[in-house]
Amino acid sequence: MPKAQLFITCLGDQFYTKTLQNMTVLLERLGVELTFPHEQTCCGQPHFNNGFESQAREVARNFLRAFGRSDASIIGPSGSCVSMVKHHYPELFPAGTPEHALAAEIASRTFEFTEYLVNVLKVTDVGAVYPHKVTYHASCHYLRELGLKTEAKTLLNAVKGLEFVPLNEEETCCGFGGAFTVTYPEVSRSMMENKLKNILASGADTVVMCEPGCLMNVAGGLHKTGSNIRAMHIIDLLSSK
Amino acid sequence: MSETPTYIGFEAYTGHIPPSIPSAVQQATARFAVGRAARVSELPQFEQLRQIASDIRLHTIENMDTYLLRFEEKVTAAGGHVHWAATAEDARQIVLQIAREHNVKLAVKSKSMATEEIGLNHALETAGIEALETDLGEYIIQLAGTGPSHIIVPAIHLKKEEIAAIFSEKLGIDAPADPIELTRIAREILREKFLNAEMGVSGANFLIAETGTLVMVTNEGNGRMCTTMPDLHVAVVGIDKIIPDWESLTVFLKLLARSATGQKLSTYTQFITGPRRAEGEFGPKEFHIVLLDNGRSDVLKDPIGREVFKCIRCGACANVCPVYKNVGGFAYGWFISGPIGAIFAPQMLGTPTARELPYASTLCGACADVCPVKIPIPTILRHLRRRVAEGDQIAASTMPAPIAAAAKLSALALAQNWIYRFGARILPPVMALFTRDSWISSAPYPLNRWTKSRPLLAFTAGFRSWWKNRNAK
Numbered sequence: 001m002p003k004a005q006l007f008i009t010c011l012g013d014q015f016y017t018k019t020l021q022n023m024t025v026l027l028e029r030l031g032v033e034l035t036f037p038h039e040q041t042c043c044g045q046p047h048f049n050n051g052f053e054s055q056a057r058e059v060a061r062n063f064l065r066a067f068g069r070s071d072a073s074i075i076g077p078s079g080s081c082v083s084m085v086k087h088h089y090p091e092l093f094p095a096g097t098p099e100h101a102l103a104a105e106i107a108s109r110t111f112e113f114t115e116y117l118v119n120v121l122k123v124t125d126v127g128a129v130y131p132h133k134v135t136y137h138a139s140c141h142y143l144r145e146l147g148l149k150t151e152a153k154t155l156l157n158a159v160k161g162l163e164f165v166p167l168n169e170e171e172t173c174c175g176f177g178g179a180f181t182v183t184y185p186e187v188s189r190s191m192m193e194n195k196l197k198n199i200l201a202s203g204a205d206t207v208v209m210c211e212p213g214c215l216m217n218v219a220g221g222l223h224k225t226g227s228n229i230r231a232m233h234i235i236d237l238l239s240s241k
Numbered sequence: 242m243s244e245t246p247t248y249i250g251f252e253a254y255t256g257h258i259p260p261s262i263p264s265a266v267q268q269a270t271a272r273f274a275v276g277r278a279a280r281v282s283e284l285p286q287f288e289q290l291r292q293i294a295s296d297i298r299l300h301t302i303e304n305m306d307t308y309l310l311r312f313e314e315k316v317t318a319a320g321g322h323v324h325w326a327a328t329a330e331d332a333r334q335i336v337l338q339i340a341r342e343h344n345v346k347l348a349v350k351s352k353s354m355a356t357e358e359i360g361l362n363h364a365l366e367t368a369g370i371e372a373l374e375t376d377l378g379e380y381i382i383q384l385a386g387t388g389p390s391h392i393i394v395p396a397i398h399l400k401k402e403e404i405a406a407i408f409s410e411k412l413g414i415d416a417p418a419d420p421i422e423l424t425r426i427a428r429e430i431l432r433e434k435f436l437n438a439e440m441g442v443s444g445a446n447f448l449i450a451e452t453g454t455l456v457m458v459t460n461e462g463n464g465r466m467c468t469t470m471p472d473l474h475v476a477v478v479g480i481d482k483i484i485p486d487w488e489s490l491t492v493f494l495k496l497l498a499r500s501a502t503g504q505k506l507s508t509y510t511q512f513i514t515g516p517r518r519a520e521g522e523f524g525p526k527e528f529h530i531v532l533l534d535n536g537r538s539d540v541l542k543d544p545i546g547r548e549v550f551k552c553i554r555c556g557a558c559a560n561v562c563p564v565y566k567n568v569g570g571f572a573y574g575w576f577i578s579g580p581i582g583a584i585f586a587p588q589m590l591g592t593p594t595a596r597e598l599p600y601a602s603t604l605c606g607a608c609a610d611v612c613p614v615k616i617p618i619p620t621i622l623r624h625l626r627r628r629v630a631e632g633d634q635i636a637a638s639t640m641p642a643p644i645a646a647a648a649k650l651s652a653l654a655l656a657q658n659w660i661y662r663f664g665a666r667i668l669p670p671v672m673a674l675f676t677r678d679s680w681i682s683s684a685p686y687p688l689n690r691w692t693k694s695r696p697l698l699a700f701t702a703g704f705r706s707w708w709k710n711r712n713a714k
């Protein structure tokens with residue numbers, strides 16, 4: 001039986017209780033034995049991406065402590081946070097040090113949710129039913145840092161009743177970018193508005209993505225415009241029956 | 242414009258962008274991006290070429306002195322004059338000196354980023370020499386009195402109606418909003434100037450060390466006029482333009498036009514090795530090249546940052562950059578904009594002047610995906626953010642103190658997980674005060690900077706207790 005540790009991410013922790021519950025139920029249904037290291041906080045990406053590398057290192061140390069106690073895989077619902085652990089943790093510690101070795105070892109067993117399903121468990125059909133017109137936004141780090149180009153679509157493809165409609169500029173950033181939203185709020189907003197324009201034009205009633213950050217941004221934007229298009233995390237869609 | 246900025250206020254500028262700018266920019270960049278994608282898909286070895294180009298560039302960066310000296314030797318042997326300019330001021334003085342010696346009253350210029358960098362037009366005008374841009378886009382922005390807003394399409398932010406209005410106002414004519422007619426008007430004016438100019442000024446896309454050859458890649462033919470019609474040709478070129486040999490050039494030529502405009506090759510590719518050797522040959526009597534350092538040698542010492550000099554100025558990174566496409570080039574405050582500008586200006590001008598630029602990106606990575614010489618732009622942006630936030634050997638931290646303090650405090654809370662978990666209990670009830678129907682539409686500082694653009698989801702933070710209860714059963 002595969003074993004895994006839940007990496008809930010700080011945004012998930014604060015804002016996406018239901019998604020995390022769905023992730024737990026789904027993985028257990030697929031036969032994964034889960035644990036939840038409760039000392040986890042944030043991966044440190046906000047600090048790392050904004051130049052506060054020493055602070056990022058402190059936060060990363062907490063993560064390494066929390067997840068280093070077990071050798072089970074680590075699964076998170078965010079391409080961006082997973083990429084932080086997978087690609088940037090090893091950069092934070094000098095090569096040759098025990099911390100670097102631990103970071104590299106942890107990086108090698110950390111997976112984004114859809115990546116784990118499709119590439120590790122080799123599951124593409126989770127038995128979901130979602131009779132809606134759905135479009136997909138490819139989140140930047142999920143797409144470019146983790147290189148996940150087909151995984152989400154493969155999973156969506158197997159959902160019963162789902163009609164997939166393409167999104168113009170699918171791979172263009174939605175304007176989230178973490179602290180960018182508060183550093184340059186006007187720019188972030190116009191990027192988001194471009195994304196919304198394309199979502200509206202797609203004719204979909206649901207837009208799905210694999211990133212809590214983008215989801216907060218796009219869902220907030222849709223809510224503000226009074227649109228009834230639903231923005232969803234792919235985990236919630238895959239949990240629909 | 243083209244003055245060296247003392248502070249670049251990206252946030253201040255982007256708070257009030259005229260809506261016509263993103264609209265014009267998005268239209269044009271989309272066309273280039275589509276063209277680029279088509280050309281790339283036709284060339285199966287594109288990825289290999291990118292790797293080779295990147296390797297050549299790195300090799301050249303590491304051996305720049307050798308190649309520059311070889312270049313100097315070859316140019317001199319071909320009868321040209323090489324001048325070394327340590328600073329922008331040196332470069333301006335060298336050009337002015339040459340102009341004075343030749344009694345120049347009118348200089349015609351082909352598009353050149355290096356002359357923008359040193360503010361040459363202003364220096365020439367101040368010395369009583371007319372400096373006329375002859376690239377159509379440059380001509381337009383010179384009339385408009387602004388700098389370029391895209392590295393290869395300087396007037397990208399203007400629509401044809403706006404250009405017609407500028408022509409009408411500045412030339413005192415009644416110009417129609419018709420690109421062909423506008424081009425005809427410009428051409429007529431420029432032709433006269435080409436015939437009368439005593440000096441042609443250009444930049445270069447590449448300098449070939451092997452033979453001392455200057456390479457210019459252009460589309461309008463004005464570059465050829467500038468460098469052959471006047472008897473005097475002065476080129477101002479950054480030292481980073483050096484490449485080892487003709488064989489390397491073939492790699493860059495395959496990548497440049499494809500990445501830039503979606504052409505297989507630009508209309509003109511010009512090779513200039515020294516002045517004309519005999520009467521009756523094409524070319525100027527005298528050829529000078531000013532090799533511009535202006536801080537490049539210092540940047541070359543930074544093993545991460547120096548990759549900025551791999552750039553071949555194709556503009557592809559800007560054409561796909563969602564930030565650039567929403568703000569246009571002026572937001573970057575200097576002559577070079579888009580992702581390349583965001584990594585160039587903070588290094589060349591220093592982070593005290595350009596500390597906002599490394600943050601002018603969501604780190605989405607679209608730029609690095611298309612860059613023909615594989616510059617790791619997001620990595621360099623993070624590197625420069627580190628310089629701003631923490632300081633490094635090159636510059637001390639320039640981060641405003643409250644932000645630095647907030648970063649330190651938050652990291653403390655996240656590293657000591659009990660503080661985080663304690664906070665996570667306090668936050669939902671506090672934020673509940675601002676919440677209506679699961680949404681927070683106006684939050685206290687600093688989250689108000691989020692909520693002024695879109696509401697924030699309610700803080701639920703319910704997973705931990707759910708997990709605990711469930712496993713307690």
Ligand code: SF4
Binds near residue numbers: 500551556612616
């Ligand atoms: S950074 Fe790369 S993509 Fe951007 S202009 Fe330079 S070569 Fe072109």
